[in-house]
Amino acid sequence: xxxxxDTNLIMARDNIELSEGAGRGLSSVLIGVxxxxxxxxxxxxxxxxxxxxxxxxxxxxxxxxxVIGFSVAAMGFVMILQQTNAGWSxxxxxxxxxxxxxxxxxxxxxxxxxxxxxxxxxxxxxYIWDWMNAAHTAGDELYRHKSGYxxxxxxxxxxxxxxxxxxxxxxSLWEYSTRQDIDGDKWHTARARTLSAPGLLxxxxxxxxxxxxxxxxxxxxxxxxMFGVYFFAGSMVSMLALGALILITLRxxxxxxxxxxxxxxxxxxxxxxxxxxxxxxxSFSQYFLIWYANIPEETxxxxxxxxxxxxxxxxxxxxxxFIIPFILLLPRxxxxxxxxxxxxxxxxxxxxxxxxxxxxxxxxxxxGQDTILGPSPIDVIAVVAPVLVFxxxxxxxxxxxxxxxxxxxxLPEGLAHKNYV
Amino acid sequence: xxxMQPDQxxxxxxxxxxAGGFDPETLDGTLVSDPSIRAPLVLxxxxxxxxxxxxxxxxxxxTPKWWMPAxxxxxxxxGLGTVMIVFLIITGVGVWGLMNPVMWSWDITNFVWxxxxxxxxxxxxxxxxxxxxxxxxxxxxxxxxxxxFAVICAGTFPGIHVGRVWMAWMLFPIxxxxxxxxxxxxxxxxDVFAVGTYFTVSLLFWYMGMIPDLATxxxxxxxxxxxxxRLGPLGLPGMGFLDRITNRIELPLNTIAAYAYGFLSMxxxxxxxxxxxxxxxxxxxxxxxxPLVLSVHSVVSFDFAVSIIPGWHTTIFPPYFVAGAIFSGFxxxxxxxxxxxxxxxxxxxxxxxxxxxNMCKIITVTGSMVGFAYMMEFFIAWYGGNTFEIQTFxxxxxxxxxxxxxxxxxxxxxxxxxFWFKWARTNIPFIxxxxxxxxxxxxxxxxxxxxTLSGDFLPSSxxxxxxxxxxxxxxxxxxxxxxxxxxxxxxxxxMLALSEVKxxxxxxxxxxxxxxxxHDPHSHHGKGH
Numbered sequence: 048x049x050x051x052x053d054t055n056l057i058m059a060r061d062n063i064e065l066s067e068g069a070g071r072g073l074s075s076v077l078i079g080v081x082x083x084x085x086x087x088x089x090x091x092x093x094x095x096x097x098x099x100x101x102x103x104x105x106x107x108x109x110x111x112x113x114v115i116g117f118s119v120a121a122m123g124f125v126m127i128l129q130q131t132n133a134g135w136s137x138x139x140x141x142x143x144x145x146x147x148x149x150x151x152x153x154x155x156x157x158x159x160x161x162x163x164x165x166x167x168x169x170x171x172x173x174y175i176w177d178w179m180n181a182a183h184t185a186g187d188e189l190y191r192h193k194s195g196y197x198x199x200x201x202x203x204x205x206x207x208x209x210x211x212x213x214x215x216x217x218x219s220l221w222e223y224s225t226r227q228d229i230d231g232d233k234w235h236t237a238r239a240r241t242l243s244a245p246g247l248l249x250x251x252x253x254x255x256x257x258x259x260x261x262x263x264x265x266x267x268x269x270x271x272x273m274f275g276v277y278f279f280a281g282s283m284v285s286m287l288a289l290g291a292l293i294l295i296t297l298r299x300x301x302x303x304x305x306x307x308x309x310x311x312x313x314x315x316x317x318x319x320x321x322x323x324x325x326x327x328x329x330s331f332s333q334y335f336l337i338w339y340a341n342i343p344e345e346t347x348x349x350x351x352x353x354x355x356x357x358x359x360x361x362x363x364x365x366x367x368x369f370i371i372p373f374i375l376l377l378p379r380x381x382x383x384x385x386x387x388x389x390x391x392x393x394x395x396x397x398x399x400x401x402x403x404x405x406x407x408x409x410x411x412x413x414x415g416q417d418t419i420l421g422p423s424p425i426d427v428i429a430v431v432a433p434v435l436v437f438x439x440x441x442x443x444x445x446x447x448x449x450x451x452x453x454x455x456x457x458l459p460e461g462l463a464h465k466n467y468v
Numbered sequence: 469x470x471x472m473q474p475d476q477x478x479x480x481x482x483x484x485x486x487a488g489g490f491d492p493e494t495l496d497g498t499l500v501s502d503p504s505i506r507a508p509l510v511l512x513x514x515x516x517x518x519x520x521x522x523x524x525x526x527x528x529x530x531t532p533k534w535w536m537p538a539x540x541x542x543x544x545x546x547g548l549g550t551v552m553i554v555f556l557i558i559t560g561v562g563v564w565g566l567m568n569p570v571m572w573s574w575d576i577t578n579f580v581w582x583x584x585x586x587x588x589x590x591x592x593x594x595x596x597x598x599x600x601x602x603x604x605x606x607x608x609x610x611x612x613x614x615x616x617f618a619v620i621c622a623g624t625f626p627g628i629h630v631g632r633v634w635m636a637w638m639l640f641p642i643x644x645x646x647x648x649x650x651x652x653x654x655x656x657x658x659d660v661f662a663v664g665t666y667f668t669v670s671l672l673f674w675y676m677g678m679i680p681d682l683a684t685x686x687x688x689x690x691x692x693x694x695x696x697x698r699l700g701p702l703g704l705p706g707m708g709f710l711d712r713i714t715n716r717i718e719l720p721l722n723t724i725a726a727y728a729y730g731f732l733s734m735x736x737x738x739x740x741x742x743x744x745x746x747x748x749x750x751x752x753x754x755x756x757x758x759p760l761v762l763s764v765h766s767v768v769s770f771d772f773a774v775s776i777i778p779g780w781h782t783t784i785f786p787p788y789f790v791a792g793a794i795f796s797g798f799x800x801x802x803x804x805x806x807x808x809x810x811x812x813x814x815x816x817x818x819x820x821x822x823x824x825x826n827m828c829k830i831i832t833v834t835g836s837m838v839g840f841a842y843m844m845e846f847f848i849a850w851y852g853g854n855t856f857e858i859q860t861f862x863x864x865x866x867x868x869x870x871x872x873x874x875x876x877x878x879x880x881x882x883x884x885x886x887f888w889f890k891w892a893r894t895n896i897p898f899i900x901x902x903x904x905x906x907x908x909x910x911x912x913x914x915x916x917x918x919x920t921l922s923g924d925f926l927p928s929s930x931x932x933x934x935x936x937x938x939x940x941x942x943x944x945x946x947x948x949x950x951x952x953x954x955x956x957x958x959x960x961x962x963m964l965a966l967s968e969v970k971x972x973x974x975x976x977x978x979x980x981x982x983x984x985x986x987h988d989p990h991s992h993h994g995k996g997h
Contacts, residue, residue: 132503135600192853236503244888251840270852272784272844317598328762332786339774340781344854456504 052462057305063450065302070442077439084432085159091425092167097413098420100173104163105265105411106429108175109404111160112261113430114437115153116282116403117289119257121146122217123250123279124286126243129220129236135314137461138306138451141224142293145444146286148221150213152440156433157206172414176202178267183414189268197267205260209253216246224452231454254279262403265410269348273333280326284368285399287319288392293445295389306451309383310464316382319392323376327369330402351409356421364405368398400430498822499894509602509972512817516970522814523681523964524688534811535959536703542951549945552938553628561631563938569924570933575629576771577914578943581796582622582950583663583768584789584910587761588797589615590670593677594757597750603826605968606818610808611801612674613961617953618800619667621946626659628942655770662767666760673753680746681962683736686729689722697721762786765793772917779860779920782848788841792910795834795880798827799906804954806900808963818964821894828893831906835884838913842881860920868932869919872912879909 056062085107092103121143128136128143160175167173174180178197184190190197220239227235255275263274271277294307294315337345352361372391381387404426411420452458498507510519556563566573589611596604627636639660641650650657700714736742766786773785802824809815849857864873883905886892893899923930957963974980 134506189853193851196851233502233504237501240503248836251836255840255844270848272782272841272848273787274783275844276784276787324759328766329787332766333783336770336773336781336783336785340776342776342781344852456502460506 052305054459054462057462058453062302062304063306063453064448065297065300065446065450068446069300070446074439074442074446077435077442079439081432081434081436081439084428084435088425088429088432089163091429092163092173097173099423099425100167101175101411101413102408102420102423103425103429104167104173104175105408106404106426107163107433108160108261109400109407110430110433111153111156112278112403112407113285113400114156114433115150115257116278116399117146117286117437118148118150118153118217119213119250119254120279120282120286121290122150122213122220123247123254124283124290125220126216126246126250129239130243130247132240132457134457134460135311135464137455137457138303138464139290139294139311139315139461140455141449141451142297142445143286143290144221144224145293145441146289147217149437149440149444150210150217152437154210154214156436157210161206174414176264176267177410177412178264180414193267197264202260205256209257212249212253216242216249220246224455225448227455228449228453233454233456236456251275254282262406265407266348266351268344271333271337271345271348273329277326277329277333280322280329281399281402283322284319284326285396287315287322288395288399289441291315291319291388291392292396293441295385295392297445297450298385302450305462308464310466311461312385312388313379313383313466314464316376316388319388319395320373320376320382323369323372323395326402327365327373330364330368351419352405354419357405357409357419360401360405360422364398364402368395368402372398400434404430496816496821498820499825499890507820507822508974509606509820510818510969511820512814514817514973516973516975519970519973520684520966522817523962523966523969524685525814526812526958526963527685527960528688528692531703531959532811533703535955537705539952539955539959540704542948542955545945545948546952547945547948548941549948552942552945553624556628556938556942557633561629563936564942565934565936565939567931567933569929569931570919570921572629572918572921573933574915574935574939574943575625577911577918578946579622579625579629580768580914581911582618582625582946584765584793584796584914585800585907586615586618586622586666586670586797587765587790587793588801589613590666590673590757590761591794591797592801593673594754595761597754598758602972603820603823605972606820606823606964607801607805607827608968609674609677609965610805610963611797612670612677613957613963614801614804614954615670615797616667616674617950617957618797619663619670620953621950623663623667624946624949626656655767655774658767659771662764666764669753669757669760673757676746676749676753677965677968678962679733679736680738680742681966682729683733683738684966685962686726686733689726689729692722693726695722761794762790765789777920778854778856779849779864780917782845784841784844788838788845791834791837791841792880792913795831795838795884796907796910798831798834799903799910802827802831802899802903803907806896806903808958812963815964818969824896824899825893828887828899828902831902832884832887835880835906839881842877856925860923863923864916864920867923869916869922872916872919876909876912876916879905880913883909 088103088107092100092107125140125143125147127133128140164175164179172180172182174183177183178190178193179199184194195201219242223235223239223242226232255278258275258278262278263269263271291312294303295312297303298307334349337349351357372395375387375391376382381391408422408426409419412418413420455461496511498511500507512518514522564573564575566575589608592604592611593608596608627633630636630639638648639650639657641652641657650660696718697720698715699717699719701711702714704710766789769785769789772780773782775781805819806824809819846861849861864870883902886898886902892902919933922933970976
């Protein structure tokens with residue numbers, strides 16, 4: 048072991064800041080391509096037949112849920128780090144704060160989502176949320192029972208409440224962290240810690256109910272108490288993978304030497320691994336309990352994912368979202384290799400998109416028909432476009448300030464972080 | 469700050485406070501809220517030698533006065549429990565209050581409760597180890613021992629619950645002449661595997677972690693091999709005549725101890741190679757134990773959740789059971805740790821106010837998770853629109869067992885919320901009280917789940933379960949078995965992991981600059997290593 052840490056070298060400007068305007072070009076390209084993708088989705092939704100419209104709307108909804116999941120999970124992660132007084136992560140926390148602070152992108156894209164819904168149900172009978180369709184719910188005893196919860200005004204009020212809570216929490220955490228960059232007041236860290244305790248409680252309830260509202264109620268007959276945890280687990284995996292990708296890219300561009308070391312990479316790899324296993328545990332438990340009890344009102348949702356081409360797509364989840372990353376991330380050298388972690392992270396983000404797609408897209412159906420609409424090429428564009436817009440803004444955000452919290456009181460500990468074993 | 473060695477920051481942070489002059493608001497000085505300071509993990513300006521002397525002293529010094537009476541009571545209660553079990557076996561399970569339709573009751577409540585308590589030890593040793601939570605080193609051995617004893621108590625109940633205990637071997641898939649196999653699709657069989665694996669790995673982890681400390685005890689016992697130890701006085705109240713006899717008896721206990729610890733320490737010689745293997749094995753067992761912490765109680769939750777009984781079948785059961793298990797496990801650790809901390813001299817230097825505070829926080833987190841799950845269950849029961857499910861939940865809260873339900877909610881959801889306030893997390897008698905309340909609440913949680921059975925699908929068969937004295941005394945007896953084992957552990961085995969505690973002291977840093985220097989952070993500055 049090793050070399051002494053030279054703090055002056057690490058804190059040099061060209062190590063912890065990107066040059067002026069770095070990544071702007073790529074960011075503009077991504078936002079542009081994403082915008083074109085969203086435009087293409089809208090065109091598909093309004094030019095084609097009903098099947099095309101409902102497919103495009105559901106696929107776009109998938110992408111929006113992924114984007115919201117990134118920011119919300121990052122906020123949860125930052126609050127966990129603050130609440131547990133984590134020292135190792137002091138140098139990498141800023142990147143997760145960047146992801147967290149872009150909750151407004153998710154909000155804007157969600158408004159487009161809602162606009163989709165509003166425009167389409169006036170134009171034709173295509174619904175993302177079937178329960179909003181009065182023709183669909185007429186005479187439905189189950190809907191009548193739930194209508195106290197599932198009605199448009201309450202749904203809108205909840206959505207606004209979630210976004211306000213997330214925005215206020217993310218903004219406050221961001222302010223504490225960036226103000227400390229300037230004034231160096233160590234008590235900002237203590238304030239962030241104090242906020243994080245009730246913040247995590249709010250996070251748990253809002254993210255669970257958002258998952259209920261925006262994903263589970265797409266089939267408003269179906270229910271699963273686990274669903275909120277399921278959304279949380281998948282979002283954590285993709286958010287950690289995205290954070291790892293940013294950090295590895297920054298290293299590739301000659302930044303964060305000594306600040307994001309193999310030791311931090313190793314621990315980040317462990318967390319990605321752990322949450323991959325956690326996701327598998329949660330989704331297996333959910334599937335397994337429904338499968339074993341075999342009650343029709345619960346199995347309906349799973350059975351829809353076993354029809355036609357959805358059947359083999361369903362097999363991709365346990366293999367691609369669990370077995371492959373599990374095997375790849377299990378050996379220690381893999382978690383300490385930037386290339387390996389970057390590849391697995393990219394793979395996991397794709398798999399998470401697929402996981403959400405699997406949960407949302409089979410709910411696309413045409414009013415009055417029983418056919419399950421299979422995957423379609425427009426799916427890829429509609430799912431990926433919002434994600435590209437988000438990553439475009441994220442690149443801008445990363446370049447807009449220092450890459451680490453400059454005066455965090457735990458910075459020495461973060462710099463000196465070692466795994467030893 | 470120009471140059472610094474890795475880990476020097478930690479060593480610095482840990483040593484900064486030990487210079488003394490604590491703020492009275494931080495109790496023993498560890499409850500600092502200043503984010504630039506790490507609270508010391510070991511207090512009292514101790515060196516390695518004094519750590520060894522203190523922890524080994526608890527075993528080597530004469531038996532504390534309180535120990536014998538406590539042991540007498542615990543083992544008497546354990547004996548009562550054993551009598552109840554024997555009575556049950558020779559008479560039949562009819563002596564319990566089980567009836568149709570409540571065919572699972574106190575037996576399974578106790579089983580799940582004990583398994584849950586057995587979660588804290590492995591969580592502290594495995595998950596907190598992987599998360600590098602150094603404060604765990606002062607409580608992990610203690611909690612692991614508790615885990616083992618709790619799982620032993622847990623394992624008893626399904627064993628005797630099957631009725632014909634002599635057929636219990638059929639729980640295992642043993643090839644036999646009749647070619648009869650257990651039902652592999654039954655969660656009851658998975659329980660056998662899950663709890664069996666958990667017990668085996670926890671035992672290995674506990675024992676392996678103890679080997680270096682047992683070798684220390686062996687080496688110290690060898691030094692005293694020639695010295696005989698007087699048996700008395702036993703200190704049992706009202707039995708002075710026993711003391712007069714035992715005062716005359718001298719036993720070669722040090723020689724026995726040297727051989728016993730020597731046998732158990734498996735030839736440990738403190739060589740670098742031994743330590744290398746030890747660290748590797750420790751990390752691997754931590755890795756293996758981590759999924760086990762989740763899997764055991766998930767499988768226990770499957771006992772209920774794979775069924776189609778309203779109130780039992782819900783998808784959040786596995787993580788909800790795991791959170792509840794950790795919740796009750798930490799409460800039990802606190803219940804045992806707080807008296808031990810007061811009774812054993814010097815223990816407060818290791819189990820600091822901050823360690824206790826951290827455990828309180830974990831109790832609040834897991835208690836809130838349990839509350840979250842209760843809420844999800846209630847919400848989805850309503851949202852799902854299934855009349856049976858809705859009625860079951862209404863019956864739980866307002867039906868014949870309403871009292872059990874509200875005891876559960878008060879103890880599990882409301883009581884841990886007091887730890888949001890710092891005065892509650894630092895008031896030791898109050899924490900002790902809450903830890904007991906939490907354990908009562910977690911027992912009632914399982915009871916509430918099981919008495920759901922009383923409202924069958926057929927209202928004509930609805931019934932009300934009442935325990936018999938055998939139910940009650942078997943449960944109390946299991947507490948006695950647990951306490952007996954635990955007191956034996958406190959008396960004969962190292963309660964704190966010597967080597968691990970030393971590892972988190974500032975002296976363990978390769979860049980610690982010797983006694984008298986470690987306290988002054990400025991001595992490190994500008995030296996340029």
